[in-house]
Amino acid sequence: MNITLSITKNIHNWLFSIMPEGVASITEMVLIAVVYLAIFAVAGLYLVLLERKVAAWFQLRIGPNRVGWWGLLQTMADALKLVSKELTGTVKADKFLYNLAPYFVIVSALMALAVFPFTQEFQAFDINIGILFLIAISSIGVIGILLGGWSSNNKFALIGAMRSGVQTISYELSVGLSLLTMILITGSLQLSEIVEVQKNGWLIVQGHIPAVIAFMIYMIAGTAETNRAPFDLVEAESELGAGFHTEYSGMKFAYFFLAEFINMFIIAAIATTVFFGAWLSPFGITESIPLLGVVWFLGKTLIIVFLMMWFRWTFPRLRIDQLLTLEWKYLLPLNLLNLVLMALIVWLNLTIQF
Amino acid sequence: MTNEALQNLISSWIPELEFTEEGSQFLNITVQPEQLHQLMSQLKTNSETSFDYLFCLSGVDWGKELGVVYHLESTTHRHIVVVKVQTEDRENPTLDTVSNLWLTADFHECEVFDFFGIIFNNHPNLKRLFLTEDWDGFPLRKDYVDEINMVIK
Amino acid sequence: MDTNIATSNLKSEDYFINMGPQHPATHGVLRLLLTIDGEIIKKVEPDLGYIHRSIEKMCERDSYQQIVHLTDRMDYLSSHINNEAVCLTVENALQLEIPERVKVIRTIIGELTRIASHTLWWGVMGMDVGALTTYFYGFRDRELINDIFEETCGARLTMNYNIPGGLMFDIHPNFVKRTKEFIAHFKTKLPEYDRLLTGNVIFQKRMKGVGILTKEDAISFGASGPVGRGSGYSCDVRKHHPYSALDKVTFKEVLRTEGDSLARYEVRIQEMWESMSIIEQLIDNIPEGDVQVATNAVIKLPKGEFYQKVETARGELGVYVISTGTKNPYRLKFRSPGFSNLSLLNHIAVGGKIGDLVASMATLDIVVPDIDR
Numbered sequence: 120m121n122i123t124l125s126i127t128k129n130i131h132n133w134l135f136s137i138m139p140e141g142v143a144s145i146t147e148m149v150l151i152a153v154v155y156l157a158i159f160a161v162a163g164l165y166l167v168l169l170e171r172k173v174a175a176w177f178q179l180r181i182g183p184n185r186v187g188w189w190g191l192l193q194t195m196a197d198a199l200k201l202v203s204k205e206l207t208g209t210v211k212a213d214k215f216l217y218n219l220a221p222y223f224v225i226v227s228a229l230m231a232l233a234v235f236p237f238t239q240e241f242q243a244f245d246i247n248i249g250i251l252f253l254i255a256i257s258s259i260g261v262i263g264i265l266l267g268g269w270s271s272n273n274k275f276a277l278i279g280a281m282r283s284g285v286q287t288i289s290y291e292l293s294v295g296l297s298l299l300t301m302i303l304i305t306g307s308l309q310l311s312e313i314v315e316v317q318k319n320g321w322l323i324v325q326g327h328i329p330a331v332i333a334f335m336i337y338m339i340a341g342t343a344e345t346n347r348a349p350f351d352l353v354e355a356e357s358e359l360g361a362g363f364h365t366e367y368s369g370m371k372f373a374y375f376f377l378a379e380f381i382n383m384f385i386i387a388a389i390a391t392t393v394f395f396g397a398w399l400s401p402f403g404i405t406e407s408i409p410l411l412g413v414v415w416f417l418g419k420t421l422i423i424v425f426l427m428m429w430f431r432w433t434f435p436r437l438r439i440d441q442l443l444t445l446e447w448k449y450l451l452p453l454n455l456l457n458l459v460l461m462a463l464i465v466w467l468n469l470t471i472q473f
Numbered sequence: 474m475t476n477e478a479l480q481n482l483i484s485s486w487i488p489e490l491e492f493t494e495e496g497s498q499f500l501n502i503t504v505q506p507e508q509l510h511q512l513m514s515q516l517k518t519n520s521e522t523s524f525d526y527l528f529c530l531s532g533v534d535w536g537k538e539l540g541v542v543y544h545l546e547s548t549t550h551r552h553i554v555v556v557k558v559q560t561e562d563r564e565n566p567t568l569d570t571v572s573n574l575w576l577t578a579d580f581h582e583c584e585v586f587d588f589f590g591i592i593f594n595n596h597p598n599l600k601r602l603f604l605t606e607d608w609d610g611f612p613l614r615k616d617y618v619d620e621i622n623m624v625i626k
Numbered sequence: 627m628d629t630n631i632a633t634s635n636l637k638s639e640d641y642f643i644n645m646g647p648q649h650p651a652t653h654g655v656l657r658l659l660l661t662i663d664g665e666i667i668k669k670v671e672p673d674l675g676y677i678h679r680s681i682e683k684m685c686e687r688d689s690y691q692q693i694v695h696l697t698d699r700m701d702y703l704s705s706h707i708n709n710e711a712v713c714l715t716v717e718n719a720l721q722l723e724i725p726e727r728v729k730v731i732r733t734i735i736g737e738l739t740r741i742a743s744h745t746l747w748w749g750v751m752g753m754d755v756g757a758l759t760t761y762f763y764g765f766r767d768r769e770l771i772n773d774i775f776e777e778t779c780g781a782r783l784t785m786n787y788n789i790p791g792g793l794m795f796d797i798h799p800n801f802v803k804r805t806k807e808f809i810a811h812f813k814t815k816l817p818e819y820d821r822l823l824t825g826n827v828i829f830q831k832r833m834k835g836v837g838i839l840t841k842e843d844a845i846s847f848g849a850s851g852p853v854g855r856g857s858g859y860s861c862d863v864r865k866h867h868p869y870s871a872l873d874k875v876t877f878k879e880v881l882r883t884e885g886d887s888l889a890r891y892e893v894r895i896q897e898m899w900e901s902m903s904i905i906e907q908l909i910d911n912i913p914e915g916d917v918q919v920a921t922n923a924v925i926k927l928p929k930g931e932f933y934q935k936v937e938t939a940r941g942e943l944g945v946y947v948i949s950t951g952t953k954n955p956y957r958l959k960f961r962s963p964g965f966s967n968l969s970l971l972n973h974i975a976v977g978g979k980i981g982d983l984v985a986s987m988a989t990l991d992i993v994v995p996d997i998d999r
Contacts (some may be wrong), residue, residue: 157980177759177764178758178759178763179766180762274643278665278980348756349756349828352981355981357650357651357754357755358651358980358984359650359980360650432758432759434756434757435756435823435826435829435832436755436757436828436830436832436981438979438981438982440665440979441832495930496929496930496931497932497933498932498933498965499933525845526845528848528942528961529933529944529959531946531957531959531961531962533948533957534957542946544933544944544946544961548859548860548861551866556683576843577969578969579969580965580968580969581965581966588682590997599964602674603674603675603678603998604675605675612683613682623683
């Protein structure tokens with residue numbers, strides 16, 4: 120069907136021909152993991168570059184422009200610098216938890232990437248509870264933040280970590296419920312099937328009014344989930360210095376940093392998959408070339424990523440009590456009502472389908 | 474109120490005050506340390522004077538005496554008066570605080586304590602504000618000597 | 627067993643946080659010792675002196691011309707106005723007749739300094755509440771003012787343009803043109819500030835009703851400048867004790883009665899408009915004439931006491947000189963606006979959240995060298 124798939128088929132067949140079945144499938148999994156890791160480590164770095172460029176445009180600056188053409192190698196250089204930096208830490212830190220924390224954060228971020236359908240057939244792990252898996256995995260990251268803040272024996276870090284805990288627990292609800300609203304239309308948690316349903320129109324069109332409300336709630340809660348401005352109380356540099364990662368340096372800090380950007384990508388990718396038809400092109404204009412699905416998927420995701428960057432560089436930060444008020448007094452009741460509304464619409468067959 | 478009227482009014486409260494306008498653009502009142510707090514609270518609370526704005530509180534080392542100069546302004550009548558108080562005790566100079574009358578005196582008196590060593594009675598939180606707790610001496614006094622940090626020409 | 631935590635023998639301690647001396651929100655080396663209960667502030671104790679240079683002691687050693695240069699290093703964001711304060715004290719003491727040209731130029735540069743200081747404050751204030759973009763907008767406009775200063779005074783920050791008796795030299799030929807260009811430019815850019823930050827819902831929620839200072843407390847704490855005027859306390863030295871050419875211009879003293887952080891914010895934004903109007907009234911008719919009057923090489927003030935108030939960007943700066951008739955002051959005291967304004971921080975921050983503390987401190991517009999003189 121296309122070249123990429125035939126290459127993977129060939130590798131698959133070759134692996135199974137030279138070694139026993141069990142070893143072959145484990146090798147295959149490791150290979151896929153390494154490929155994903157390589158792709159998204161680099162993608163994360165370029166998201167950082169994108170963020171810096173977007174920020175520069177918002178702020179009347181040029182942004183990175185010295186390392187590589189148009190600054191394209193800037194974040195690579197930064198990563199190299201971070202790798203070579205000394206790993207410092209406080210004397211009274213709980214060393215085991217302190218060292219464990221960054222891995223929790225980065226691993227949970229990378230795990231979530233496995234389930235996205237980048238295009239037809241390009242999906243590492245098409246689990247039948249895809250959405251549930253995503254929600255579950257994305258909340259593991261907060262354990263890493265809590266551990267990091269608690270174990271580094273720094274008061275600013277501790278306050279940052281506690282803020283993160285309260286924030287993630289609260290906004291998890293809204294993320295879950297707004298996605299659940301959309302599940303009412305698809306009737307399946309499997310991501311490939313969610314995409315299949317959208318061949319009759321993207322879910323944001325199918326579900327019209329409640330879908331738009333759900334998308335807005337999802338974007339607010341998703342931004343809060345990733346601890347980005349205007350919900351960046353966890354790091355709040357003017358209040359807490361650097362928040363939970365105050366005492367981290369070098370590569371351990373880089374993990375936290377990279378995880379933030381991968382998380383942002385994940386939030387945008389979920390939105391793309393659930394609301395905007397994943398790799399489907401509008402009106403099926405490029406249906407004959409499945410490989411272009413990747414372009415569509417990444418294009419839609421990057422637009423939403425840009426939206427989140429736009430939030431960050433224009434909004435001031437909320438205060439902690441305002442943050443909780445917004446979630447528990449406004450978003451959550453609205454979400455529940457919206458869920459009922461969507462149920463009614465699905466029940467009465469009022470969805471728009473082409 | 475004119476300076477003359479102020480002088481007449483204030484001297485009717487406490488007769489021992491000394492008034493002068495010489496060498497200054499404001500009316501100067503010199504008061505004995507024992508009567509300082511009484512005078513100050515009357516200056517603030519009396520509706521005809523109502524000096525509610527203490528805009529400057531400076532410590533001064535007069536050589537023999539240590540003193541504090543209070544610059545007072547009324548935000549309703551817009552007249553200004555300067556109150557001076559001195560004490561000859563250089564070992565253990567003590568004055569009454571005015572921080573209960575003007576909240577700004579809290580910090581300013583700490584500053585004077587820090588640099589001149591004047592102790593203010595009844596001050597809620599008298600401590601060294603700028604220098605470290607174990608600093609030796611009071612730098613703005615005229616007899617302060619620091620051979621390392623001070624360049625004297 | 628006693629299960630009630632309040633009455634049981636569990637030990638409880640206050641939770642202290644050291645904000646500073648190196649901290650992004652303290653705008654310099656200021657240390658705040660916070661006692662907090664979760665997120666709520668129970669006490670704020672400023673710890674000062676990290677950059678104290680004892681300028682007052684140095685002044686007792688220096689001549690009056692030298693003292694002017696020291697004042698640049700106090701409130702470095704309104705260095706011109708600080709210089710002016712000392713020069714005015716000396717000139718009044720010597721009863722020098724200062725040319726009109728000097729007065730007008732001093733006032734124009736003073737108001738430009740105020741705008742420069744407020745734009746920087748606006749940028750940094752946005753950063754403190756988490757809106758990072760404001761910083762660059764504020765600096766964009768401030769750079770233009772600094773360019774004007776650089777052309778005329780040769781320096782961008784510590785200007786040293788005033789000397790007792792006038793100005794060091796005449797203004798640059800481009801000064802008038804460039805100042806007009808700046809005013810025209812800034813009139814289109816200042817509404818941008820409102821669009822970017824003032825109208826934002828989150829910003830309004832963060833500022834409204836936060837850090838409330840009543841008028842009585844403002845007077846009692848000796849608050850001055852926009853901090854006092856945000857509480858409805860008419861304390862503009864330019865109005866009540868006009869100096870230089872300020873008695874020739876008409877301008878409005880900006881007053882707000884709410885006394886919260888938003889009021890202090892709005893006062894500063896409005897003040898920039900007023901400063902522009904003052905400059906516009908003066909820039910077209912700068913009188914011709916000398917820019918200096920001759921003074922002795924060694925200035926000796928007559929015996930006596932002299933006090934001069936000026937309005938810096940942060941509030942009322944007082945210079946109190948006691949002279950014994952020699953070439954140095956016997957005692958020189960700077961009544962700095964930041965010192966009094968900082969002393970009320972504990973009063974307005976207690977009971978609020980950590981975020982509120984940062985927001986209210988930003989609206990106090992503290993410059994630490996001004997406090998640690």
